[in-house]
Amino acid sequence: SAPLLVVDDLATEFATPGGPVLALRNAGLVLPQGRTLGVVGESGSGKSVLVRSIMRLLRSRGVRHEGSVRFDGEELLTASNARMRKIWGDRIAMVFQDPMTTLHPNHRIGFQITEALREHLPLSPDEAQDRALRLLESVAIPEPARRLRQYPHEMSGGMRQRIVIAIAIACAPDLLLADEPTTALDVTVQAQVLDLLSLHQSRRGMAMILVSHDLAVVSSRTDELAVMYSGQIVESGPTAAVLDAPLMPYTAALLRSTPTVDKAPGTRLHTIPGEPLPPERRVTGCRFASRCRYAVERCLTTEPPLAATPGGRGYRCHLPLDGTAAQEALAANLA
Numbered sequence: 001s002a003p004l005l006v007v008d009d010l011a012t013e014f015a016t017p018g019g020p021v022l023a024l025r026n027a028g029l030v031l032p033q034g035r036t037l038g039v040v041g042e043s044g045s046g047k048s049v050l051v052r053s054i055m056r057l058l059r060s061r062g063v064r065h066e067g068s069v070r071f072d073g074e075e076l077l078t079a080s081n082a083r084m085r086k087i088w089g090d091r092i093a094m095v096f097q098d099p100m101t102t103l104h105p106n107h108r109i110g111f112q113i114t115e116a117l118r119e120h121l122p123l124s125p126d127e128a129q130d131r132a133l134r135l136l137e138s139v140a141i142p143e144p145a146r147r148l149r150q151y152p153h154e155m156s157g158g159m160r161q162r163i164v165i166a167i168a169i170a171c172a173p174d175l176l177l178a179d180e181p182t183t184a185l186d187v188t189v190q191a192q193v194l195d196l197l198s199l200h201q202s203r204r205g206m207a208m209i210l211v212s213h214d215l216a217v218v219s220s221r222t223d224e225l226a227v228m229y230s231g232q233i234v235e236s237g238p239t240a241a242v243l244d245a246p247l248m249p250y251t252a253a254l255l256r257s258t259p260t261v262d263k264a265p266g267t268r269l270h271t272i273p274g275e276p277l278p279p280e281r282r283v284t285g286c287r288f289a290s291r292c293r294y295a296v297e298r299c300l301t302t303e304p305p306l307a308a309t310p311g312g313r314g315y316r317c318h319l320p321l322d323g324t325a326a327q328e329a330l331a332a333n334l335a
């Protein structure tokens, strides 16, 4: 069957007083039904712009998109606002970093969940109430009947994010976009909330895009991985394959700087030297060249095209780390 989501050559530009600013370029991805995709990269690499562009959430702010976002065969970039409202919640749901982006501070939790349910499903008030109760149970919230009568401020951050997840899955969406869903939470609560997301994702057969600056968060919870740098997807492929043998020097550097992916205890952490290149900055060559230990002359003069391997991997690098080319380049650089 056709993939659920196909993003093709997507670019996003913001109008600013100083002129248009390109925040995302050449983004492409394919997500089959029920599969999970992790999107990783340092902050400011364009991860949030990517998922918000897919969901058309940036529409109202002097934003221009190019390319294509096809969801279940339908082009979203040209869909009407009325059509998008139907798709939001009904077929694509989103969990943001801050639960209060979704929750209204002045309404009881029960009201907010039943409203979300009744907007998309033909339910009586009693049916919606009953459904809300079961939803809270499904996201492991104790004393759900009492919680339904409470306001968001009466709950912990972890509890609020569970409520947001309950609202997101309430209408059984086909695709869940989770943008740094646990970054604002206590470390001990993070894994619980992520496990909850994964549980519902697999149980309901939802596709999921999980965005994180933390490779460890996505490494065990996703089938596919897209690594972003400076407004571009620079490497993609099956998660295990990418993490076992990254082709992009940037991915390798990100791995070296992530403690929990490399399981060897006592491994020293390396930070990636240099500053990330802002996505809007124009360069002639590779966008990672200013920080890449393998960079050669060609990297500064020629933009590496998107290359693909037979194993379904993609990368943008003149000297992919296949074990030899990059080392030769390194040797040549040092010589």
Ligand code: SF4
Binding pocket: 248, 249, 250, 286, 287, 288, 289, 290, 292, 293, 294, 295, 296, 299, 304, 316, 317, 318, 319, 320
């Ligand atoms: Fe490094 Fe060159 Fe590859 Fe860019 S193209 S990641 S600078 S080796």
Ligand code: MG
Binding pocket: 044, 047, 048, 180
């Ligand atoms: Mg972000």
